[in-house]
Structures are given as structure tokens and as C-alpha cells.
Amino acid sequence: MKDFIKVMKALSDPNRVKVIKMLQQREMCVCEMQEALGIAQPTVSKHLKILEDAGLVQSRKEGLWVNYRLSGGGSPYAASLLGNLKHWIETDPEIIALREYIPGLQRELVRKKQASPAETQKKDSSAAQDAATERRETHD
Structure with a gap:
């Protein structure tokens, strides 16, 4: 039951759900998510830590970058909810806006802008x- 509660709590925040929806499109670094969500970098990192602890996302280092992607599901609950989230809230205006915004995000430009x-x-x-x-x- 502990794993179930952890996954449900991780998905109880709108920004964390948005992170999951963004990562359905492609791997992203923190700076790209920060730009897309319009929230502070430490806040994005905190959300990612919660999602990672729940087995919903994974990180991998690529040179100077840390990329995040959806995990295969650290638990049966995480795997099941990730599968369902692929089809849920697709018509939500905020999710549609994110999906349209993400293809234009380029980390090098984002980093330069955030300097x-x-x-x-x-x-x-x-x-x-x-x-x-x-x-x-x-x-x-």
C-alpha cells in the first residue's frame, strides 16, 4: 500500500502531472521544463525528485546535462498510471498548450535566455x- 500512496501523492500536484505529460513527448532537462512550466528551477527539481522517488521518472546524465524521461514504472502502480496518463487529459487546454510549445524548446537557447x-x-x-x-x- 505504501507504493500506491507514494504514486498517488506524486500525481496529486498539477505541475507534476504536466511534467509527466511533457515527458511523454520526449526527454527533457530541468531548464526546459522550467521554461515550459514558468516555475523556478528549484521547484522543478523538487517535483522531479518526488516523481523519481515514486518510480514515475528516471534521470540519466549526458555530458553536462541531466535528462529526465518516464520510467518503465518502478512499481505496478507507477506503470499502470503512466499507461493510463498517456490517454487522460489530452484535451485539457494547458496540456494542449504545452504539447504545442515543447517542439520549439531548445535547451541551448533556454540556457542562454536564463543566463x-x-x-x-x-x-x-x-x-x-x-x-x-x-x-x-x-x-x-
């Missing part, structure tokens, strides 16, 4: 210094 202003300024400043150095070297 802090200080980080972006630092990169821009460094690039400007490099360009200035290059100009001086070509004029000497």
Missing part, C-alpha cells in the same frame, strides 16, 4: 576586450 544579466555582461565585456585586443594586434 543571469551579470553572466551575460561578463561574457559581453570579455568579447569586447578580445575584439579590442585583436584590433590593436592587427594595427601594430
